[in-house]
Amino acid sequence: GNSVTQMEGPVTLSEEAFLTINCTYTATGYPSLFWYVQYPGEGLQLLLKATKADDKGSNKGFEATYRKETTSFHLEKGSVQVSDSAVYFCARFQGAQKLVFGQGTRLTINP
């Protein structure tokens, strides 16, 4: 099965709401963890990453903390904007080179 499980969407919020998208992983060891984002009509791009336990990745107001105790890497943002509407993917490396993704969570922010 997939080693990355993320919150099922779609998620719809109002502007300025608090966002959490859950992501958990299964792994032996401590793989690097990532959030990628796919904006409408654009290619997939890196949002943030964390390379070891307790690291916090951050970018564009988004944050995610690598929690080995709960094997989680939840994505959070304190105040979302309409421009944050996109599909978000959690990912981790499986082995040295194979990046595996969660199913993706579609986020829609209404003004």
Place this chain on the structure above:
Amino acid sequence: GAGVSQSPSNKVTEKGKDVELRCDPISGHTALYWYRQSLGQGLEFLIYFQGNSAPDKSGLPSDRFSAERTGGSVSTLTIQRTQQEDSAVYLCASSSQDSGANVLTFGAGSRLTVL
């Protein structure tokens, strides 16, 4: 080039025909990946290359799928005798592996529609 370039951006083909999808990675990137994105299926790993070798091709769905990479640069994904279930967006990515956490840069994708 500045980014990962994929062609064609859109391809419509008839069932049973062969298709070739091309990926031109970022210059100097040694690792190259192919993924498939289908509606409701997320991102499915197909194959990755390190230089011209493919250490992991475990994700190729069937023997109708093959990929090659030449000169450590351009890669071609070939689908023979296409089926309707092959319809998807095929994404290519490359990586420089210059850090402990490889960051993949993705192309815009090739959308394949099999009629």
